[in-house]
Amino acid sequence: MRWTLKPKPEEEDIQRLSDALQVDGLIAQLLLQRGITNYAEAKRFFRPQLSHIHNPFLMKDMDLAVDRIERAIAHNENILVFGDYDVDGTTAVALVSSYLQEYYPNVATYIPDRYTEGYGVSFQGIDFAEDNGFSLIIALDCGVKAIDKVAYAKEKEIDFIICDHHRPGNELPEAIAILDPKREDCNYPYDELCGCGVGFKLIQALASKNGRTTEDLVPYLDLVATAIGADIVPITGENRTLAYYGLQVINSNPRIGFRAIIDQIKKEELTITDVVFIIAPRINAAGRMKHGQHAVNLLTEIDLEQARKFAKEIEQFNLDRRNLDQEITQEALIQIQENKEEERFTSVVFKDTWHKGVIGIVASRLTETYYRPTLVFTKSGDRLSASARSVKGFDVYNALEGCSDCIEQFGGHKYAAGLTLLEGQYEAFKQQFEKVVSETIDPNLLTPEIKVDARIELTDITPKLLRIIKQFAPFGPGNMTPIFMAENLHDTGYGKGVGENEKHLKLSLVQNGMGSIGAIGFNLGEKLSVTANKKSFDAVFSLDENEWQGRVSLQLKLKDLRG
Template sequence: MRWTLIEKADPTKINHIQESIGVDQPIAELLVKRRIETFEDAKNFFRPSLDKLHDPFLMKGMQEASDLILQKRNEKKPVMVFGDYDVDGTTSVALMSTYLRGLGFEVLSYIPDRYDEGYGISYKGIDHAKANGIDLIIALDCGIKAIEKVNYAKNLGIDFIICDHHRPGNQIPDAIAVLDPKQEDCNYPYDELCGCGVGFKLVQALQIKLEKPQKEIYKYLDLVATAIGSDIVPITGENRILAHFGLKLINSRRRPAFKAILEQTKKKELTITDVVFMIGPRINAAGRMKHGLLATELLCETNLEKVKALAQDIELYNASRKDADRSITEEAIQLIKDYKEEERFTTVVYQSHWHKGVIGIVASRLTETYYRPTLVFTKSGDKLAASARSVKGFDVYDALESSSEFIEQFGGHKYAAGLTLKENNFEKFKTKFEEVVKSSINPDLLTPEITYDSEIQFQDITPKFIRILKQFAPFGPRNMKPTFVSKNVSTTGFVKALGEEGLHLKTNLLQNGIVITAIGFGLGNKKEIMDLNEPFDIIFTIEENEWNGTTSLQLNLKDIKESN
């Protein structure tokens, strides 16, 4: 693994923030690297405030969107709320549907079937709206590229409001309003919202138009925080505020769905990471294994008995999802081992029987294993569908755009995307994608990299340091949990291999007379470095370990290497 210092921070800025807020140098350095350089920046970072949310009407299309919705309310017209089948989409539909019902709307919630309709706005969904006398569809977390489908709806007399956060193509759909802060001519101050976040801004705008208090809609922030975490958007700016308060709401267990999902966990305080690994996969499992609408129903339901029954169903789907994920990953790894090809810059695998609902998870696992831009294909109707994942620093969306002559449809982000193509184009696409990646990727990106914030000594890890560090949360892209390097460390003599086949390590580390316990998941093969009785360097995050009601300091080791 490559250990890379994130960047050098300006010493003048470090001194300034150190003096402004009275913190030690290691904390000041962490802040400057997060672009927190003044007292005001620090205040906003450490004390997030809902008063700092941006005016929703700064977003292009917000005036038209809110006017049309209120017009439909006056006309007592039903609306369809349409969202994607992942966590961002299902939470968006739950938020918007609940809010509009509270305004007296008759709402038809719609999530497309992953297998029958595929990703995004569907003709089937539009036809369903028409059959139910609906002439307005509010699409969330999808729609920015649905040019033909929006035109099809328009010909049927159905208008669209699109709330999306994906990158637009060359053309914008002919909707009444398109809310997407990534549009070039949208001057909204923050363009990293998730789909549910864009939906929340629309709800904010409606509250303002109706002259209702904003605090009435803060009860939806648990949904927004779940989407922010699960969709892996940056936890900066407005997202940080929404995630901070949404996390508090999740931890209050006020929403019956979250209470039921979290009943099994003994954790008192969930972090965003816990939300990503405990709540996200369960919500996702409904769309992967059965139907995304089940997740939306669970999130909206208030009857405790119904909630428990739905949560149990979703738990079963999640167990099935885990089994499918495991078996497909094993098959894919065997396929890769069977290849008799020269060193490739990409990993592209296909089997027609693979479960479409888990190919994204499998793509992520293969990326971790082989560290290449990765595509996992399966059969979907008369076409092939794939999930794409990338390595840090490489834009897989751009690579797909450069290979688009063989693609039917694609969409997504820098590090994750989805696509469909005709089966007879698979080999041509595979060759083209390999060529594009080979000619454009920096070969260094094919070696896993761990970035770290700074080098510290064990003596820097004081109770005050840990207390301030905890306030850097919630963590996520562009505000990752601080990672440190300590050099010339040794063990007290206690080094233990844990787990099956000794995959993990537990040890007591020593530096300048200070002893700290450390755990290293997946680092069992590094035990020999510790057994040499020679100094070594570690890269780690700092955690508090909860065990039997006791909390203790622990280093979570990411890698170990011999000291120079």
């Protein structure tokens, strides 16, 4: 790994903030690195308030969206709530549909099939709306580029309200309202909402017209927090407030569907990381292995026994997903190893029987292993489909644009994308993708980078420091867990590999003969030799707690070390 030490703020700025907040210089430094420069900003950071959530009518077209929904209700129209099959889409559909159904019965939900319809608004979904008498579709987490689909619906006298957070193209669909903070003509003060977050703004606006406040909508924030974590949007500004209160709901009074999942995993208090790695994969597994509607059914269920049945089904989908993911990852790794006749800048693998629902996860696993822009292909009907994943700092979407003559269609963003092409184009695409990446990537980006917030002495690490850092949560993009570096460390002689095949590293560290603090390094077992014979080494780590036999002690969570 490349270790990059973040620039240290000016000493006078550190001292000024330290004095204002009555905290030590290290905490002031960490806050300044997060853009927090004064008492008011720090108060907002540490104590998010519901009043920090913006007025939804600041979003362009919100008044039009609310008017159209109110008109639909007044005229007894049927409303179809449509969303993508991933976590952001299914939570958004659960949120908007369950809110509307509180006071209006003519509401149904629709999630497209990953395999027969693909991503986003589909012609099949619009046909379903026509066949079943729906005159208004509310599209969530998709639709801002669905120009032809919205035009098709208009021919059938079906109106669209679009709630999206993806960047629009040059032309917008002819919808009644397009709620998207990334619209260039939208002056909403925060443009990093997820799809479920935009859905929340819509119900916030509807609620205000019915005399309800943001406080009344807090029970819906468990869905929003889950989508924020799963969609990897920045946990800054309004997202931080929504995630903060959403986590409180998850841990104190979650909806029945979440309760059924949490009861299965038997974990006391969930962090945003737990939401990302425990709850989100289960919700995602429905769309990957069966159908996203299963996730919506679970998230909108109000009977606990029925929710437990749904949760049990989804748990099985997740187990199946995990087994497939491991199996395909192994096959893909073998393919890469067998074709290592030359040093490549990319990893591109293909097998026609790989399950389309997990190739994105496999691409992520391969990127973690080889740290190269990666594509995993499988057969999908008479085409090949692929999921692309990138390394930090390299725009895989732009690289795919450079191969567009080989591709039938593609979409996505800087670090993740999807594409389809004709099977006969596979070899030409593979060569072109390697050429484009090799000519445009900075070779440094092929070594993983770890950004270090600050140097620290072991003697500075105290329970009080950890207590304050825990208040920086929820962590995520824009507010990552602080990473520290300590130099001239020694193991006390008790260092060892632990876990299956001793793949983890357990140490007891001192610095300059002082300190003595436990450390755990997951998947760092091969680094044991760096620490042997009380040799001196440096380490990067976050601060953590170790609970053993009822005792809680400070420990370092090692990210990397070097002699």
